Amino acid sequence: MSPRPYKIPESVLVVIHTDDLQVLLLERADRPGYWQSVTGSKDRADEPYARTAVREVQEETGIVIGSPEVPDExxxxxxxxxxxxIYPVWRHRYAPGVTHNTEHVFGLLVPREVTVTLAPREHLRxxxxxxxxxxDRCFSPSNAEAVLQLPRFVTPVS
Incomplete structure (x- = not known):
């Protein structure tokens, strides 16, 4: 079995939300009590961030971007x-000497009744x-800050 390739220190953070500013949070399987939005690294250096976001959302939540329920836009x-x-506990996943990650932020508007199917190896609930x-629940300061930006990008339904 070949060793797992190092993670690319370029990732996405996808804040999944409804039009009334409800946010989907996931509890990490490898760190119970740690809550977050969808995150994930590029598979290849040339993978566009938007493609990474689409892939990670589907892998982690089962939500398919580009479906009738959740269109591309x-x-x-x-x-x-x-x-x-990068938190020291996860630094071994990256090449030696890599200490920082660049995270690109997206928002994903979904209907409140969207079906969520978690990847059990990644998330508990x-x-x-x-x-x-x-x-307030996000363990990552950058994730918390992104969620706080949500009202800037969404006009709530009155």
């Missing part, structure tokens, strides 16, 4: 990037939370 590039230090509460 539901995925919005927020034009935000975070550069952060999910919750829909009001955006401020979701931001």
């Amino acid at each position: 539901a995925l919005r590039d927020w034009g935000l990037e975070n550069v952060y230090e 999910y919750e829909w939370l009001p955006w401020r509460e979701a931001a």
Whole structure:
């Protein structure tokens, strides 16, 4: 069996939300109690961020972007990037000497009744939370900050 290739230190963060600012959070299987939005690294250096986002959302939640329920235009590039230090507990996944990751932020508008099917190796459970509460629950400061940006990118339904 060949060794697993190192992760590329370029990733996406996808804030999945409804039009009334409910945010989907996932509890990590490898770190119970750690809640987050969908995240994931590029598979190849030349993989477009939007493609990474589509793939990671489907892998982690079963939500298919480009389906009748969630059309392509539901995925919005927020034009935000975070550069952060990779937590030491996960640094072994990257090439020696890699200490920082660049994360590109997207929002994904979904209907409230969308079916969520978790990848059991990645997540234990999910919750829909009001955006401020979701931001408070995120273990990652960059994830919390992205969730706090949600009202800038969505006009709530009155």
